Amino acid sequence: MSAQNSAGIQTLLDAEREASKIVQKAREFRTKRVKEARDEAKKEIADYKASKEDEFKKFEAEHSKGNEAAEQEASKEAEKQIEVIKEAGKKNQDTVVKNLLQAVFDVKPVAA
Template identity: 75%
Template sequence: MSAQNSTGIQTLLDSEREASKIVQKAREFRTKRVREARDEAKKEIEAYRQAKDEEFKKFEAEHTQGNKQAEDEANKEAEAKIKEIHAAGKKGQSEVVENLLKAVFEVKPVPPEKA
């Protein structure tokens, strides 16, 4: 009976070792698969990010052209107004200087009125 028990115990120990090896292999496989899935997910995320970056740059390029055109038009209008103001200043400049000099040199004192 002791030999049977010993054989049974040995069979159980062998089975336990075999089960332990199977569980260890399953853990290694699971760990490996998790790493692969993580790496695959990172690649997909990076590809998605690049696609969205390209899409944004394209959108930005399309919409900033309109802003650039509007900015250029505004600058042209501003330059035209500045030239117009300078021309008006030059046109009346001599007359204004003459009037200022006349006011300074031709003094006409007026006595103060009593309140």
């Protein structure tokens, strides 16, 4: 009976060792698969980010051209208005100076 018990215990120990090896291989496989999945996810994220950055650059390029044109048009319009104001200033400069000097030198006291 003792020999049978010893053989049974040995069989159980062998089975336990085999089960331990299987569990260890499963853990290693799972760890490897998790690392692979993480690497795949990082690559997908990088690809998606690059795609969206390209998309944004195209969008920005398309819309900034319109802004530049509008900015140039506004700048031209502003220059025209500045020239009109300068011409009006030159045209009326003598009259304005005369009126200012007259107001300063011809003081009319008023009782308060």
